[in-house]
Amino acid sequence: MLPVISPLIFSKFLLDQCVFLQLSDLQQNLPQYTEEVQIIEPDDILKKAYDDLADELKSAIFNADKNMLSTYLMTLLRYPDSPFANEPIPVTDYYQIVPADLPEDFIYNKEQHLLNYVLDETNKGRNVFIYAQFTGQKDVTKRLENLLNGIGVKTCTLKTSVKQEKREEWLNEKVKDGYRCIISNFELVKTGLDLLDFPTIIFYETGYNTFTLRQASKRSWRIGQTKPVKVVFMVYKDTLQYNALALMGNKLEAAMNIEGKFSEEGLRALSNTSNIMVELAKSLVNGLDENISIEKIWQSQSDNVIDLSTFFKSVKVNYSKKKKSQMVEQLCFDFDALQQA
Numbered sequence: 001m002l003p004v005i006s007p008l009i010f011s012k013f014l015l016d017q018c019v020f021l022q023l024s025d026l027q028q029n030l031p032q033y034t035e036e037v038q039i040i041e042p043d044d045i046l047k048k049a050y051d052d053l054a055d056e057l058k059s060a061i062f063n064a065d066k067n068m069l070s071t072y073l074m075t076l077l078r079y080p081d082s083p084f085a086n087e088p089i090p091v092t093d094y095y096q097i098v099p100a101d102l103p104e105d106f107i108y109n110k111e112q113h114l115l116n117y118v119l120d121e122t123n124k125g126r127n128v129f130i131y132a133q134f135t136g137q138k139d140v141t142k143r144l145e146n147l148l149n150g151i152g153v154k155t156c157t158l159k160t161s162v163k164q165e166k167r168e169e170w171l172n173e174k175v176k177d178g179y180r181c182i183i184s185n186f187e188l189v190k191t192g193l194d195l196l197d198f199p200t201i202i203f204y205e206t207g208y209n210t211f212t213l214r215q216a217s218k219r220s221w222r223i224g225q226t227k228p229v230k231v232v233f234m235v236y237k238d239t240l241q242y243n244a245l246a247l248m249g250n251k252l253e254a255a256m257n258i259e260g261k262f263s264e265e266g267l268r269a270l271s272n273t274s275n276i277m278v279e280l281a282k283s284l285v286n287g288l289d290e291n292i293s294i295e296k297i298w299q300s301q302s303d304n305v306i307d308l309s310t311f312f313k314s315v316k317v318n319y320s321k322k323k324k325s326q327m328v329e330q331l332c333f334d335f336d337a338l339q340q341a
Contacts, residue, residue, distance in 0.1 A: 031199075032228040033221045037245070038117075040110045042080060042236045049100035050080055050239060060091045075099070076240040078134050081110065081205060082143075107147065110236060114144070114204060115151055117232065121200045122153050122180045126227065129198035131216060133205035135159075135185040144204065148181055158184035167193055186216035195219040199227040204234055208244045210251045247279050 042050065057072045068091070075089060083102040090096045107115070118128050134140050141157045148155040156179055162170045167188065174182060175197045182198065189195065190212050198220050206213060221229040235241040 030221065030223070031225055033218075033231070034228070035217070035231045035233070037233045037235070038113065039235055039237045039242065040113050042239070043109050045102060046080060046083055046108055046236075047238075049083055049102055050076075050236075053079060053097070053099050054240075056097045057089075060089075060097065073240065077205075077208075077244060078138055078140075080108075080236045080239050080241060081140050082134065082138060083108075110204075110234060111144070111147060113234065114202065115147060117202070118148060118153055118181055119151055121230075126200045126230075127175070127198045128181045128200045128202060129189075129195050129220065130181065130183045130202045130204050131186040131206075132183060133185065133207040140205070141183045144183055153181050154179045155181040155183065158182055158188055160185075160188065162188075164188075164192075171195070171197065186212055189219055190215035193219060194222045194224070196222060196225050199225065200230045200232070202232045202234060206233060206235070206241070206245050206248065208248060210248045213248055 054076055057076060060072060061069065068089075071089065075086070079086065079099060083100065084104045086099040086101070088096040088098045114130070118130075121128050130144065132140050132144070135157075145155050145157050156174060158167065158170065171182065171193075186203075186207070195201070201217065201220055203213075203217075217231050220231075233245055235245050
């Protein structure tokens with residue numbers, strides 16, 4: 001005989017209750033999930049060019065039109081990954097900042113780091129999905145695609161021209177055709193698309209939106225995944241890229257502390273873009289708060305993971321013999337055990 005449950009259970013006992021579940025609570029034997037931040041030293045030539053540009057833009061923030069703030073910050077986020085063919089940045093009608101134009105026929109440290117990591121992963125039989133932020137006018141994906149194909153890793157880029165409803169089919173076809181690495185803007189896959197064929201995810205660029213980061217980072221860690229999932233964040237040391245990821249990690253940590261109390265819309269509001277932009281500008285001018293560091297944030301998150309299943313009281317309910325008050329008591333959360341953890 002198949003197990004059954006009376007619909008009255010919902011109307012009498014469960015209608016005014018709410019339980020928040022994560023994938024790990026579903027007992028689906030999901031593989032291990034790990035996140036790693038890789039902080040990369042910029043090349044000497046890139047460091048000098050970036051520092052000079054940052055110094056000029058710091059002054060411009062005080063003296064120029066505040067509407068240009070977004071342009072300045074986007075320039076500093078993008079420049080380390082694309083230090084060539086950048087247009088002059090207007091400050092006033094009579095003054096503009098010209099970023100140093102570095103050689104394109106040179107593989108920079110972060111690029112080399114990416115090539116080494118992807119080659120190692122694919123040699124282990126693990127396909128790789130790479131996220132980039134700047135995929136429009138200042139597209140970095142074509143250069144990465146050429147570099148990866150140049151070392152023998154068959155790579156292509158998912159573009160906005162592939163309609164949303166066709167993207168899963170497109171990915172499946174690419175895997176069948178032998179592509180080992182896909183590059184994409186994280187906005188294209190952050191919701192509704194599983195990346196089960198790509199157990200390694202690399203954020204080559206992260207942007208500054210915690211909601212997007214949260215959604216995109218778990219695309220591979222879904223029910224049906226059989227391989228351990230790795231998520232890697234690559235940032236240049238002592239750049240606005242580092243500051244952005246540190247600030248997002250700090251906000252993400254705060255969001256995790258209130259998990260279950262806010263909806264995704266609430267989390268979206270928590271990661272309000274304008275607030276992050278202001279914090280980025282402050283970090284550029286005044287430096288990053290010494291209490292905010294990528295290393296501390298990610299370490300604290302990994303150290304504080306608790307298996308909540310051990311804190312739920314066992315439930316054995318005989319509906320015909322139990323009163324409502326007794327059932328509610330058995331279905332509660334064991335907070336005493338949690339406080340002792």
